[in-house]
Amino acid sequence: MRHILTRSCRDSSGTPVGATESITGAYELNLDETVPGLSDNALVAWTCTVPTVENPFDDLVSLFIVADRDCTIRVLPQEEAGINLEADSPLIWSVGTEGLARIPFAGDVTALYVTVAGSEDCGLKILALTNRAP
Numbered sequence: 001m002r003h004i005l006t007r008s009c010r011d012s013s014g015t016p017v018g019a020t021e022s023i024t025g026a027y028e029l030n031l032d033e034t035v036p037g038l039s040d041n042a043l044v045a046w047t048c049t050v051p052t053v054e055n056p057f058d059d060l061v062s063l064f065i066v067a068d069r070d071c072t073i074r075v076l077p078q079e080e081a082g083i084n085l086e087a088d089s090p091l092i093w094s095v096g097t098e099g100l101a102r103i104p105f106a107g108d109v110t111a112l113y114v115t116v117a118g119s120e121d122c123g124l125k126i127l128a129l130t131n132r133a134p
Contacts, residue, residue, distance in 0.1 A: 001025050003062045003129050005092055023062040023094050025129030035122040037069075041077040041113040044124065048109045049132050056095050062129040063104070066090035069122035074113045075105055082115075 001024065008018030031046045049059040065073070067085045074082035083091060083104050093103060116122040 001028050001129055003064070003127060005062065005064065005094055005097075007092065021094060021097055023096065023129055025061045026131045027129070027134055029060075029126070029128040029130055029134060031124065031126040033124045035071065035114045035116050035124055037116055037119040037121050039114060039116045039122075041074065041115055044112040044114050046109065046112050046126060047134070048105070048128060048130060050103060050105050050108050051095055051100060053100060056100055057131060059132045060103070060128060060130045061095045062127075063093040064090055064127040065104075065125070067122050067124045069116055069118055069120055071117070071122050071124065072115045073124075074115075075107075075109050075111070077113045079113075082113075 003023045005021045005023065006018060008016050010016045029048050033044050035042050035044065051059040065085065067087060069087050072082040072084050085091060091104060114124060
């Protein structure tokens with residue numbers, strides 16, 4: 001399996017500068033979910049094993065999360081903090097580029113809890129690669 005992550009930036013001159021990273025993994029952990037508007041910690045079934053310093057390429061190696069509405073994603077419903085996603089502004093992470101220090105999860109994920117502030121439903125997509133069988 002392969003993911004191609006693209007990062008780009010456009011300055012005031014309008015000229016884009018970009019980089020592409022190709023990541024391979026054994027399995028995909030993808031999600032395409034609709035979370036109802038005004039949800040507070042709606043349970044979304046998605047799991048992954050977070051890599052460790054000892055074996056950084058044995059588990060999650062690539063992660064792309066995007067939502068079409070502003071939302072907050074938590075791995076435990078009682079968490080104060082979470083991943084705050086703005087509509088159509090993806091979170092992009094790979095073990096090769098960002099390393100373990102910037103992984104958005106503190107530990108293994110057994111479920112996600114999503115809060116949607118607005119009244120419209122939220123389309124949530126996750127594209128992930130791992131080397132651990134799901």
